Amino acid sequence: MLRKLASILIVLAAVPAAAVYFFFLPGPPLDSPRFVEIRRGQSLRSIATNLERAEIVRSAVALGLYARLTGTASQLQPGDYRFGGNETIGQVLGHLLRGESIVITVTIPEGSTVRQIAQRLEMARLVCDWKFAQVARKSRLAAAVGLAPYGVEGYLFPATYRFAPTASPDAILAAMLQRFFEQLSPPVEERAFNLGLTIKQVVTLASIIEKEAKVPSERPLIAGVFYNRLRLHIPLQSDPTAQYSFDGIKGRAAQAVHTPSAFNTYDFAGLPPGPIANPGWDSIHAALYPTPTNYLYFVARKDGSHIFSRSLKEHDRAIASLRRVSFSPAAGGPIAPAANTPAGRASK
DSSP: OHHHHHHHHHHHHHHHHHHIIIIISOOOEEEEEEEEEEOTTOOHHHHHHHHHHTTSSSOHHHHHHHHHHTTOTTOOOOEEEEEEEOOOHHHHHHHHHHTOOOOEEEEOOTTBOHHHHHHHHHHTTSSOHHHHHHHHHHOHHHHHTTOTTTTTTTOSOOSEEEEOTTOOHHHHHHHHHHHHHHTOOHHHHHHHHHTTOOHHHHHHHHHHHHHHOSSGGGHHHHHHHHHHHHHTTOOOOOHHHHHHTTTTOTTOHHHHTTSOOTTOTTSSSSOOSSOSSBOOHHHHHHHHSOOOOOOOEEEEOTTSOEEEESSHHHHHHHHHHHHHHHTSGGGTSOOOOOOOSTTHHHHO
16 A cells, blocks of 8 residues: 555656656757758647657657647647757747748849749759759750740749748749749730730740840840840850850850850851840840830940940941940050940941
8 A cells, every 4th residue: 555655656756747847947959950841731749759769859749739828729720840959838838929930042043044043042052053954954844834944043032032941942932933924914915916926935035135234224125136136046145045055154154156056156147046044024024015216226335235236337436436345545544345235246
């Protein structure tokens, strides 16, 4: 009898001790932060088990019991969470209740190439740049939305994105592609149809406009020049298309226009086989609604704006005038003018 009473007393004493140990003492210290994903609709038992496996809490059972006793079991917010250790069960649940999940914000500028986007994502510590670039060009997702064989270049919409730190390359691609296809309203598709262009051709033209236009207001006029050259079957002769094949290779831009490639529009009339960058909405709009014009040429001033010309003779005079300005003492020495311009190579 005394032994049974002693056992009961030991158990009664152990219960508060266990409660203090599991409920109120901090979890074990961690040598590095741990990340845990809470999925929408995930059961409390599964969440608690994952937290115990990550050594964030000492006991999954204790966490589940604590959540039920406090009436918070159904209020845990989905997301990706970062834990540094040394927190009580109450503190851990507090993060989940308040939805203090972590996100990484990445801004993709207009005109970025897939390679440049991959570099930004790596700088944000989301993915390896080479792996993202590989998936962007050869993923099943690209093939599923009809973007093979050139991949998703042109269709990763420039915007600010918020990703979980555990986001996969496919998930990141899906978010950017979704943002792009949200722009394709029925009026956009109808306008492309009326122009006799596919969406791919519109995006390809928009990507060239994006790379050429440094002054935003010039986008529709640059588009008008390219439409004129397409109509007359004159090569676009756009430097950025030639440079696309050398994306990221320093010291090759100057020789790009002299290097044959499928994207070098000095060597053929018409559009290249696909986009050369990821254009923003303003460039897409310019491709859909070009300014009617008689211009066939343009050459860049030092400030990024352009001189537009109707004939090659006018164009050559514009280039000569820019060279005179560049070599004048007031200009600070011999600086060659930018020549990313239709017929620029032939005029140099």
